[in-house]
Amino acid sequence: MHQLESDFLAEHRVQLFLKRDDLIHPEVSGNKWRKLELNITKAQEFDLPILTFGGAYSNHIAATAAACHHRGIACIGMIRGEEHDGLNPTLSLASKLGMQLHFISREEYGYKAEEAYIRQLKDNLGAFHLVPEGGANFLGVMGCTSIIKELPKPFDILCVAGGTGTTAAGMLLGLKANQRLELYPALKGGEFLQKSIAQLLEYSLFEEMAVNETLENLIIVSDYHFGGYAKINAELVDFTQHFFNEYSVPLDLIYTSKMMFGLFDRISKGLYNKGTSIIAVHTGGLQGNEGFKSRKGITLNF
Incomplete structure (x- = not known):
């Protein structure tokens, strides 16, 4: 963790520190490892592969494949959407690391939390340890504490x-009464995460x-989603590049850049x-x- 220093922060007299969980591991960084670690340990105890869900550009899918590869455990990825000729960088990496990919329709993907559907998958694929999309289960929450x-x-x-509220739920469990957590949803209409987090806390x-x-210690700041999950614009891209130029810290466009954009905007407004x-x-x-680079030709210089 290190302190960010600039004329902007000095002017507003705010002390801002960045906890660099992106440096935990080159492929399983940040909250991804925290949500997966205890799940992988449990799967290994019962000698089971891990099965999880995600989209074609999912950080969770890439991280799960890498974590399982490094821990020597098999894994299965249920991927939302149809398979196309040639895998994108995310799925190519996951496949290279040994993840068995299964492409399912968006309609079928909608059943991912249904017990009957999970039983059907076990009938077809054999026994597995289920890790919900984004690592959103008890072990994921405990890992984030x-x-x-x-x-x-x-x-x-x-x-x-x-995105799922799992990381926030784990962090809330450790807060003191005089501290608060600001959650910046990467999705449009992120207020629903209040209910998701409540369920995870249970x-x-x-x-x-x-x-x-x-x-009571949670504040959901839902104004900085830029149109929804994986939605961006030129302003966010410019901010991400400027942030790196100023602080030498790379951000991802889906999550951390939106958070830092929102945080800096709130600081500028004197909140x-x-x-x-x-x-x-x-x-x-x-x-x-990499997904934005391959799909939209957006390249960040860091």
Whole structure:
């Protein structure tokens, strides 16, 4: 973790630190490893492959393939959408690392959380340890509690980007009463994550009152999705490049860039008290930038 310093931050008298979880591993970086570690350990205990779900450009799919490869465990990826000639960079990497890819229709993908569908997959593919899309299960939440434990200094506000709310749920479990977590959804209409996080917290807290008290520390900042998941524009691309030029930190366009754009915008509007200490978590996912390069020709110079 290191402090970001610039004239902009000095002017607004905000202390901003970046927790560089993107540096955990070159292929399984950030919250991806935290959500997978305990799941992989459990799968190994029962000598089972892992099965998970994701889109064609999913950071989660790439990270799962890499983590399973390094831990010597088989894995299966259920990929949303039809198979095309030639795999994109994400799926090519996953396949190279040993993930068995199965392409399913968007309609079938919608059943991914249904018990009957999971039983059908086990009948067809054999026994497996299920890791939901984005690692959104109890073990994923528990893995993310370590983020708080690793913070070396006190803080007022913690910021993280999110898609399923799993990372945020784990982080909320470690917050003190006077601290708050700002969650920046990468999806349009991200307010729904409040309910998703509540459901994930129930795995650990059991009582509705305890869940509600924990959620009091959560603020969902839903104004910086740029049109939805994996939606970007020239302004976000320019910000991402400028951020690297200023702070020497690469961001991914799907998650962390949207979070940092939103955070800097809120700082510029004076929404934080002078002297506020903020820690933003870089959750990795830089391989997602390759998808924009292959699909839209967007190249970032870092």
